[in-house]
């Protein structure tokens with residue numbers, strides 16, 4: 500990301516947070532140049548970019564003003580039915596989606612971060628330094644709880660989410676998926692009922708199914724998260740054992756739950772004495788900074804289990820995640836012991852080095868602004884190239900856009916057509932247990948949005964339009 504793009508993303512974030520309301524005059528070019536220590540040309544380029552993205556408008560001899568943005572595409576609709584699902588097929592579809600990328604494929608379906616960023620270089624250097632040292636420590640079994648220095652560093656990082664923990668509160672896992680699996684097995688047994696958001700992350704759905712647990716899908720607002728009213732009704736009617744949510748930078752919808760709703764959710768769970776499993780994988784990639792406080796940080800009962808990983812902030816291939824299982828620590832260590840044993844030491848030691856040298860926070864800061872910039876661009880392309888009436892999510896962090904198409908379009912059909920063009924997307928159907936979201940899809944905008952990607956979005960839009968014309 501260049502300087503002007505960074506500056507543009509700082510200004511658009513301020514506009515989005517309401518610091519500069521619509522119609523207000525923005526700081527002059529000279530003021531911004533001084534404030535950010537950049538050249539006049541950089542500020543001019545940033546304003547030009549913001550003008551192009553319709554965040555600001557230039558008025559002759561008066562400067563730049565916050566624009567009334569062109570009608571923003573509507574948010575996806577909220578599905579209002581609570582649904583209990585005993586059977587979850589769809590594994591074939593998920594497997595197809597997670598198959599390796601083909602050569603030359605424009606893969607827009609994965610939930611992968613940008614691992615090409617130069618700010619990750621010190622991490623690869625640390626990995627090779629540690630392995631070249633033939634450090635026996637990297638070859639030996641780690642502590643079953645995970646490397647103590649890493650747990651200390653994670654406890655420090657968690658301060659940003661409002662939590663005050665120490666190394667003994669944290670258990671290192673093989674990615675967030677293992678953390679979720681341990682958390683679920685700490686609380687539930689096969690046959691138990693778990694409330695989840697609708698739609699929700701497909702691996703979570705598959706995990707619950709694989710563990711023999713049943714899902715209760717609760718209506719979830721695309722801007723504010725799980726419906727606490729619907730959940731309350733469900734808790735009165737069903738023997739729910741746990742609530743699995745991703746309240747900060749949700750996958751796939753991208754929302755961050757407002758603080759009032761977080762409080763209401765916690766209150767409700769406490770009243771019904773039900774544990775919450777909080778998936779915070781994307782929490783650090785929240786565009787607004789400071790990020791929203793986690794549910795875990797707002798809880799004082801020990802009945803909220805935090806699960807996260809470095810898969811989205813650094814790289815999924817490291818397979819390093821963690822959990823703060825609250826009052827379930829002993830059970831969680833046992834589950835870790837019987838499922839995979841200690842997590843590999845080498846990536847943990849390299850991550851400690853990366854964090855301690857100050858590279859981690861710098862990298863995450865850089866990624867946040869890159870992703871925010873890319874969100875605006877991808878949103879514009881989808882609004883411009885997809886047919887009128889397409890609904891688009893408004894992600895508050897991360898790098899995933901949820902798109903709802905006309906009901907006549909089947910995303911599975913679309914994906915098959917796209918494979919002929921070497922393009923792939925994530926189909927909406929896998930984000931729910933039973934055949935919903937057939938006309939939805941999810942797009943990744945983590946990497947640099949090249950002209951090739953722009954053309955791919957244009958081609959997707961054309962295919963959809965053609966199909967709609969045929970079905971008229």
Ligand SMILES: Cc1ncc(COP(=O)(O)O)c(C=O)c1O
Pocket residue numbers: 610673674675676677700702745750778780807808809810815819820
């Ligand atoms: C919401 C969410 N939770 C968990 C995971 C899994 O993370 P990991 O790769 O660390 O197992 C993902 C990955 O896509 C995710 O999107």
